[in-house]
Amino acid sequence: MINYVGSSKRWLIRLLLMPAFLPLVPAPVHTGCGPFDSGFAGYSFFRPSVWVQERAFLPFYLGINDAVRYYRSVEQKKERDNVMEWTERVCREARPEDVYYLVYKADLLEIQLLRSAAATHKLPVPPGLTDNTFAEYLYAQRCLETIDYLAFAKKCEPWVTAPDPWTLPARDTVAMLALVREGRKAFRSTRSDYMRLRYAYQLVRLAHYAGQYEYTLELYDWLMPKIDPDRARMDDSLLPWWILGHYAGALHGLGRRVEASYHFARIFLHCPSRRESAYRSFDIRTDEEWKACLALCVDDRERATLYAIRGSAPDSRALEEMRHIYVLWPEGPWLEMLLVKELHELERDLLGLAFNDRAEQNRLRYHIPRDRAGAYAIELEAFVRQVLEEDRVPHRPLWLMALGYLQTLRGDYYAASRTFEKVVGQVSQPELREQLDAMQWALRISSWREVTPEIEDEVFAFVRENPVYRKYPDFQDFVADKMTWLYRRAGRPGLAFLCQHPWRDLLYDPKMELVDDILAAARNPRSRFVRWLTRDADGNSLEPRLLDVKATLYLQKNQLEAAWQVYQDIPRTRWDEFLQVEPFAVSFAERVHVPLSLDSASMYNRGELIKELLDLEYRSRAEPDRNARYFFRLGLAWYNMTYFGQAWKALDYYRSGASWSRLYETQLFPVPGREGIFNREYTDCNRALYYFEKARLQARSRESQAKAAFMAARCERNNYFTSPEYRPPPCDDCIPVLPPQFRTHYDLLRYYYSDTEFYRQAIEECSWFAAYARR
């Protein structure tokens, strides 16, 4: 039984796994998930991170690989940014992990102990904080304001954080407002403007979470003017944006959605770590609200940001927004951000559409490509041309690359090639160069119209030697699918098959046209690529194995002479490699996996078996007096070679016991883990039945007749299992009831041979037969 684990397009992996390239093999990263990737199967040679300097928001709408990792990283980034600000503003000598501990992990008691110690210096730093550089600094410098603030923040924590989503958050408005009062007092008595800023954050957040929206706005208006922006260095701080987020949240709670959205847009513009939450909180509902929001903006950067937020919706048609942004703020980051988004979408729509083997699935399940994707690509291309002509954007090479890629996507390969050539001299950064290489290869592969030895050699070299191939994992599928398509068009189904599957997948349900095609290629490999495809993992030609498969296909059709002819081309010394079976064994047991006999005389390889079957056929005709024996042996061989016999490997390469229960429905079964591959079970017992019936009629002794009738009865029973009339028995170990037309030989045995020794032995050893005999 062939049973191994593998993936499709294994030849490319094999090619890569050649020793010289082993260290360079990348781990595939296209495990699609995220907002966009929900099963779409295509290719991407687009690295958005190379294109856009401002990357914080990219993964949100590009659905890059691992959304879990992304969102976790956003959370971590918030904490990391905060720790950095603490370090930078309060104590540059402190280790970040120490700052993190004191800000996020230490409990109130620890901080209060630190306060007492720092106030008098009569006590040392509390034991839990002795090695903490941040605590030591605060202690040494007697930073009481800072420690007081940390203690206050700890008191606020239970009301503003929700560690367990399964628990209703504690929202005791009275207690929260009492804390706000306490905080206001502390705010007033604090001299440091930076600490005041931090108190302001705590207070506005508390009031917001307490649902006191009006009070939140009042607090904001009361607190913020009391902080000197220069001394607090508010321009460099995250806190004003965090505070503004709560202010905007309160506005939203009061139904002042337009103002709230405007402030969220400002946060989107200025605070990358809160960009995604600001995007989600943006809440404009009507054209009037949109206009009002635009009217609140103080400059074109803010107005452009509103369009950027609108265009960032996952299903947006962002060219409209891009046109607005181009007018308002062409040098800003939003134009490139939306360009990347649209290119990414069009890539999914159009790249490799003609040869993507999942194109139909993409269309049916996800409506990819979109109806007007081609026309939209042309519109976007026209816009990109306009941008390039007017030359108002800072990263011209990127726009040129975008133009080339759009031309590639819509199939204008000549223009794309010219465009990419123009960029080559303008790109110096290694990442960008690599991106350009990938796009040029995508163009090159897309442009192939027919397969030639030169193209095959190019593929071989690309896959084996080009680092771009390894850095962009989707090239594996892209090249394989393209070559498959080209080979199909060229009438080379076997080579097309090998581009998608390892050669062993042929064996599940061998097809003569595939075998012949691969055989021809193996005998006369016209390129290094074809030579590689038609060799096994050890580098040996597949020819003898394919000849064996071809002979098996003839054998299945009882074309013994043709099978014998094919086998003559396999060196006799290799015959034993392909098969060892005992096709003429007689057994009452209904088992297919039985230990092989040690008697080499009863063992056959496929060539010997074909020869023996030919001999038996000849002798059955040449020796009419003894032909019952020959017919019986032929019957035995044809029975044992089916799915039900112990020599099943003679006609098949793969057998699954799980198929048994569904044989009455089909003979073709999907192979688990091997997409597009089906296993065919060879179940036909009619040929065996024919020979057993002839053996019974020709046999002289009643014992021999009974024996032949018994084997014929087994054939009939198996035919029942594979007929549409079969109904599974009510329990797994129940013996099914045979309809009359499938038990003629069992009845024959009962009525005519019940006095034979064989009958008695069959009753004794065969529970099936015993059950039928009792009925």
Add this chain to the structure above:
Amino acid sequence: MNTIAKVTLLCSLCLSLLSVWSCRAGVEPPRTGWYYWQQRWQPSDSLLAWADPEGKTQWYVRFFDIDTPEGAAAPVPVARLEWGRPLPDTLAAAVFITTRALEAVPDEGVAHLAAKTWQLIEQMARAAEVHLAEVQMDCDWTPSLRDRYFAFLSAFRQMLPAGCVLSATIRLHQVKWAERTGVPPVDRGMLMVYNTGRVQDLAERNSILETEVLRRYLTGFDTYPLPLDLVWPVFGWGVVFREGRFVRLIHPLSRAELADTARFAQAGDYRFAVRQSTWLKGHYLYAGDTIRLEAVPFDTLLVAARLLRQAMPRPPQRVAFYHLDELVPQNWTHDQLRRIVEAMAH
């Protein structure tokens, strides 16, 4: 007389008529109910008066969803109900569980998830000072998730206090192919008589309910082991397609909201084309988008009710409507709703 008083009087009259009719027929009419599926419980006084004039309505209020959103490693409650006014004294708490949530929880974690779910429902009920008459789980389980979902229900059932019913929503196909899909281990089933079509298919006429589609599902009721209540769709929504691809639902949406011919052009009985890019109920639509306006007309619902009643061996005890929003009183009359309930009573 103010509007509320008028509405209340009218409702009382309708209900009186309904009770007279019921007495005459000698049949206990099914109890009516409303689903409230918004995240914030803040129906207006007039809406409440319209929906529940006598305070006898069975309320099904969505408490939260259980999902595994992007970024979460395990299922969590999302879109938790908030209340801006007191909830009904007695209600059924509904919890929607996504298949994504079930996929993310290992078999050995199912009991823990059930305990967490009950813990949150109980906390919310206590905080809102409501009596839970019923908890209803809503999940469109797949064959591969069936055992896990049913294990979740079994574990959850053990936690419920005496007198609190556990029900589950049942889809039409789950009745027809009950042997294949299984029967959830709950006290009652709530049959959802909607979502019969493929909402994401541009060619679909009405994905909410088509009687021709319903007819295909009218078998299996006589042998279905759970007592079934029914919930009928009275909602309307807009299904937005962009470049032929489903983009989103705008919910609720009425024809009147698409009446501005400068922005929308009618392209058939139930289809509208977006003429110029515009905001509509918080969604930005682009010129060229298509909106399929879907709602089930009264006549269709009445035919469907009669068909279903014929298929069911006995009348349901409860008939509910999904779901209450400000547009429902504009699109439905009490008489229409009464006739649908009546159609289920015989």
